[in-house]
Amino acid sequence: MPTEVTVQSTLFESLVRCAKPDAAQRAEFLALGFDVDKPRATYPSSVFMGCQAVVLRTKYAGLAPNTAFRELGRDLVRSYFDTLVGKVVGMALKVAGPERAMKRVALSFSSVMDPVDIQVEFMAAQQYRVRFRGYPFPAESAAGTCEVALQQAGAASARVEVERYDSLEGFDLRVGW
Secondary structure (H helix, E strand, O other): OOOOOOHHHHHHHHHHHHOOOOHHHHHHHHHHHOOOOHHHHHHHHHHHHHHHHEEEEEEEEOHHHHEEEEEEEEHHHHOOOOOOHHHHHHHHHHHHHHHHHOOOHHHHHHEEOOEEEEEEHHHHOOOOEEEEEEEOOOOOOHHHHHHHHHOOOOOOOOEEEEEEEEOEEEEEEEEEE
């Protein structure tokens, strides 16, 4: 049986910053295994997915599921750039630029969750395919995250499309700018 992916507390901190949970949402988070006031260093991905579902239901109510996941991915990475670790990563992205940032996608994602299998393939100038395997979160959420990260790296017109999705195997994103 595969090992469940663990998620670093910085991703939970980003979720809290993005959601600004009220007392009821905090209670739901606690029931799922995440205490906003006493975070642990890591959590199973199932805890993050549960907390993410609370945020999707409350903050992104009324949006189509794929749109909600894309927006959550965008908001999560924006909030991540407000964390202590995220400020360092955000500055590094600005210095690196989009080409070098694309070469480090796998490292970026694995810095907040482990284990994940992410491979980047150069397709053409400013065009990449990113293969996500063993990644427990929705493709649209990853796509939103990649869009904002590329913008942070200086790609003014970042475009990320879900190119292939297989519920058992994973998904591929087509990334360009």
